[in-house]
Amino acid sequence: xxxxxxxxxxxxxxxxxxxxxxxxxxxxxxxxxxxxxxxxxxxxxxxxxxxxxxxxxxxxxxxxxxxxxxxxxxxxxxxxxxxxxxxxxxxxxxxxxxxxxxxxxxxxxxxxxxxxxxxxxxxxxxxxxxxxxxxxxxxxxxxxxxxxxxxxxxxxxxxxxxxxxxxxxxxxxxxxxxxxxxxxxxxxxxxxxxxxxxxxxxxxxxxxxxxxxxxxxxxxxxxxxxxxxxxxxxxxxxxxxxx
Amino acid sequence: xxxxxxxxxxxxxxxxxxxxxxxxxxxxxxxxxxxxxxxxxxxxxxxxxxxxxxxxxxxxxxxxxxxxxxxxxxxxxxxxxxxxxxxxxxxxxxxxxxxxxxxxx
Numbered sequence: 389x390x391x392x393x394x395x396x397x398x399x400x401x402x403x404x405x406x407x408x409x410x411x412x413x414x415x416x417x418x419x420x421x422x423x424x425x426x427x428x429x430x431x432x433x434x435x436x437x438x439x440x441x442x443x444x445x446x447x448x449x450x451x452x453x454x455x456x457x458x459x460x461x462x463x464x465x466x467x468x469x470x471x472x473x474x475x476x477x478x479x480x481x482x483x484x485x486x487x488x489x490x491x492x493x494x495x496x497x498x499x500x501x502x503x504x505x506x507x508x509x510x511x512x513x514x515x516x517x518x519x520x521x522x523x524x525x526x527x528x529x530x531x532x533x534x535x536x537x538x539x540x541x542x543x544x545x546x547x548x549x550x551x552x553x554x555x556x557x558x559x560x561x562x563x564x565x566x567x568x569x570x571x572x573x574x575x576x577x578x579x580x581x582x583x584x585x586x587x588x589x590x591x592x593x594x595x596x597x598x599x600x601x602x603x604x605x606x607x608x609x610x611x612x613x614x615x616x617x618x619x620x621x622x623x624x625x626x627x628x629x630x631x
Numbered sequence: 632x633x634x635x636x637x638x639x640x641x642x643x644x645x646x647x648x649x650x651x652x653x654x655x656x657x658x659x660x661x662x663x664x665x666x667x668x669x670x671x672x673x674x675x676x677x678x679x680x681x682x683x684x685x686x687x688x689x690x691x692x693x694x695x696x697x698x699x700x701x702x703x704x705x706x707x708x709x710x711x712x713x714x715x716x717x718x719x720x721x722x723x724x725x726x727x728x729x730x731x732x733x734x735x736x
Contacts, residue, residue: 418690418717419721422721422725445735448635451646452682453653456649468641468644470660472641473637473645476649477648478646479634484657485656486688487656488656490684491657491685492691493660494661495664495665497688498663506661510658510661538702566723567724567728569696571705571725573689573692573696573715574703574720574724574725575703576685576688577685577691577707578707578710578711578712580682580686580689581686582715583681583685592683596682597687597690600690604694606652612687613684613691615687616683616690617683617688619665619687621675621676621679623657623679624678624683625675625676626675627675
């Protein structure tokens with residue numbers, strides 16, 4: 389990723405500004421309606437599964453990972469053994485393993501900031517944050533406030549809407565009808581356009597896509613994301629011309 | 632020595648375990664890359680990573696979600712090429728999928 393030659397030199401190598409946080413808030417606003425419906429659906433499903441209000445809010449506040457939370461409801465039980473607890477932790481880690489690669493891809497940006505700050509803002513790191521941050525960086529942006537503003541906004545919306553969903557129950561009985569299950573896939577697909585670097589950069593993508601398709605056929609769950617992405621990155625690493 | 636039964640705390644412990652697992656996923660990629668030296672190979676791999684993640688996420692989802700979803704995602708990509716607006720792309724994609732599903736696809 390090369391620096392934007394048009395960017396003015398900034399006073400600090402590692403800026404975090406209030407203006408950046410506001411920009412992050414604006415960038416994430418597009419996703420807020422979709423996230424609200426997703427969170428309401430989770431809250432309603434958690435109520436139906438017999439989680440207490442406190443447990444539901446605790447999960448949204450501290451786990452804060454939509455797909456993993458929904459999957460965990462499938463494994464939820466009234467009585468817990470240590471084995472079941474270990475099982476739900478492993479499933480959660482599997483569903484969220486894509487975050488490892490997403491974090492790795494943004495590490496050159498984070499490296500300029502104090503470790504403690506990174507440990508803090510990464511708590512709020514999600515698919516939406518990764519997409520917003522990746523696009524912003526590709527356009528030459530360097531202000532970490534953008535990621536923090538977007539992350540805090542989404543976290544608060546997620547928690548409040550989870551509570552609302554728990555209270556309202558089965559109001560959003562079928563989120564599929566409104567295409568809510570496609571919000572993140574659509575956002576991911578749209579990202580292909582700003583990430584496009586011409587035909588030269590395409591080879592790793594094709595490898596990533598094919599490997600992901602094959603993996604999805606062979607392995608249940610979400611392993612295809614991490615296997616496909618790694619295959620693409622490795623292809624990119626060993627091609628002679630820089631992608 | 633055996634662990635005491637999780638008992639009434641089981642649900643809270645399960646949520647704590649999920650939170651810990653998720654946070655580890657969030658920080659470990661960043662932590663790992665801070666100890667791996669940025670050789671030209673690693674740099675090129677990292678440069679190819681964002682697009683690879685996007686494609687590896689989207690393609691199998693299209694296969695799983697069906698033809699209607701594929702059309703919706705293509706409509707969103709087309710909108711993005713024409714207008715470069717995530718909001719518009721999202722609206723077009725969701726309108727496409729809602730319409731197709733309402734028609735029974």
